[in-house]
Amino acid sequence: MDTIARCDVIVCSPGRNFVTVKITTSDGIVGWGDATLNGRELAVASYLTEHVVPCLIGRDASRIGDTWQYLYRGAYWRRGPVTMTAIAAVDVALWDIKGKRANLPVYELLGGKARENVLVYGHAAGGDLAEMVDDVGRFLDLGFTAVRAQTGLVGVPQAYGAHAAGSTYDPADGSLPTETGWDTRAYLDQAPAYLAAVRERFGFDFDLLHDCHHRMTPNEAGRFGRSVEELKLFWMEDPTPAENQEGFRLIRQRTSTPIAVGEVLNSIWDVQTLITEQLIDYVRTSVSHAGGITHLRRIFDLAALYHVRSGSHGATDLSPVSLAAALALDITIPNFGIQEYMAHLPVTHEVFRPGYRLEGGRVWLSDAPGLGVEVDEEAAKKFPYERKYLPVARLADGTLWDW
Known part of the structure; x- marks a missing residue:
C-alpha cells in the first residue's frame, strides 16, 4: 500500500x-x-x-x-x-x-478524451468603449472564437470592468479593500449599447460573452437579458446573487438569453435547484472551489441530465495547477460548454510550469502523466505572500453593493 x-x-x-x-x-x-x-x-x-x-x-x-x-x-x-x-x-x-x-494523464483515468481540445474564451476589456472594442479585435486576431467583453461605465468611478486592456483583475495592495462605485441604472443603459458596438464592428461569427457579476435584482436581470437578445450572447454570467435561487425563475420567465452561474458556489447542493429546474444553461463551479475533480465531476454528471453544460471559472486567481485539473475534466465530459481562460503572468510561470498549451482559442492538453504541471519550490520562495483584497462597491449614497 x-x-x-x-x-x-x-x-x-x-x-x-x-x-x-x-x-x-x-x-x-x-x-x-x-x-x-x-x-x-x-x-x-x-x-x-x-x-x-x-x-x-x-x-x-x-x-x-x-x-x-x-x-x-x-x-x-x-x-x-x-x-x-x-x-x-x-x-x-x-x-x-x-x-x-x-x-x-489524469484525463485518461476519467474515461479518455471526448474531444481533441478545449474551447476557451478570452477576456477583452478597456478603460473606455473604444479601447474595449479594439481589445475584442485583438482576441479575434489571435484566433479566439469566443470573447468576453467588459468596460467601465461613464460617470461611475472604477466600476467593475473598468480596467486597461491586457490587464488582469489583480487585487489591490494595501491594508483595506479598494472601494469602487456602482450604478445599476447606468449599467442597464450603457452595457447593452457597448455590447451592441462590439457586434456592429465584428459581426456575429464569434461567441460574445458578458459578466454581470451578481449586481442586479432578478427583475433587472430579466430586463437586461431582454435588451441584449438580438445580440445573441453566448451567456450572461452571474446576473444576480445566487443565494436566492428562486430569483432565477423570474429571470427565466423574462428572457431567453442564456444564463451562466456558479463560480462562487461550492457544492452540488448549492447548484442542485439551479440545475434540476433548468434555471441556468451553464454551471460555472470550479475545480478548486467545489471539492476537486471528484466532486466537480458529480456536478457535471448531474448537469448533463438536465441539458446544462459546463463553463468553469478559470481566472488567474487560480494557479495553473487548477486550470490543468479543470482541463482534464473539460476534455472528458459529454456536456462540456466552454472554459474560462486568462493567461497567467510570465512571473507566475517561474513557479508553475504547465504542459497544456493555448493555440488560438483552444487549449491542447499535455500527455504527461498526472496533471502535467511542474512546481518549482525554490522559485516559490522568492515570492512571499502579500496580503491583498478584492474591491468592494458602493452606490452613490454610500450603500454597500455587490462588487
Whole structure:
C-alpha cells in the first residue's frame, strides 16, 4: 500500500497569491493541488495545516473517494468556500499522484478524451468603449472564437470592468479593500449599447460573452437579458446573487438569453435547484472551489441530465495547477460548454510550469502523466505572500453593493 508520507502547504505570490498543496507518498510520488481562495488565502492554508494535514499522514493515497468523504463528512461543519477549497486541493493532488503511478494523464483515468481540445474564451476589456472594442479585435486576431467583453461605465468611478486592456483583475495592495462605485441604472443603459458596438464592428461569427457579476435584482436581470437578445450572447454570467435561487425563475420567465452561474458556489447542493429546474444553461463551479475533480465531476454528471453544460471559472486567481485539473475534466465530459481562460503572468510561470498549451482559442492538453504541471519550490520562495483584497462597491449614497 502506497501511503501519504508528507503533505506540505506552500504559499507564494508570483504575480498573485497562490496556495499549493504538495502530497508526497511513501514511495516518493508527488502530487500537486491548488488551494487558492482569492483574498482569503491564509484561511485555507491554516485550515489545511492545522486540521487537514494531520489526518492525511498514513492514509492510502489510492483511495481518493474515501479520502474525500473522510474530509467532508468527518469535519461535521460542512461545505463553505474554505472547507471545499481545502478538500479540492487534496483531491486534485491525489488524482495527480494516481495518474503518475499509472503513467497516464489524469484525463485518461476519467474515461479518455471526448474531444481533441478545449474551447476557451478570452477576456477583452478597456478603460473606455473604444479601447474595449479594439481589445475584442485583438482576441479575434489571435484566433479566439469566443470573447468576453467588459468596460467601465461613464460617470461611475472604477466600476467593475473598468480596467486597461491586457490587464488582469489583480487585487489591490494595501491594508483595506479598494472601494469602487456602482450604478445599476447606468449599467442597464450603457452595457447593452457597448455590447451592441462590439457586434456592429465584428459581426456575429464569434461567441460574445458578458459578466454581470451578481449586481442586479432578478427583475433587472430579466430586463437586461431582454435588451441584449438580438445580440445573441453566448451567456450572461452571474446576473444576480445566487443565494436566492428562486430569483432565477423570474429571470427565466423574462428572457431567453442564456444564463451562466456558479463560480462562487461550492457544492452540488448549492447548484442542485439551479440545475434540476433548468434555471441556468451553464454551471460555472470550479475545480478548486467545489471539492476537486471528484466532486466537480458529480456536478457535471448531474448537469448533463438536465441539458446544462459546463463553463468553469478559470481566472488567474487560480494557479495553473487548477486550470490543468479543470482541463482534464473539460476534455472528458459529454456536456462540456466552454472554459474560462486568462493567461497567467510570465512571473507566475517561474513557479508553475504547465504542459497544456493555448493555440488560438483552444487549449491542447499535455500527455504527461498526472496533471502535467511542474512546481518549482525554490522559485516559490522568492515570492512571499502579500496580503491583498478584492474591491468592494458602493452606490452613490454610500450603500454597500455587490462588487
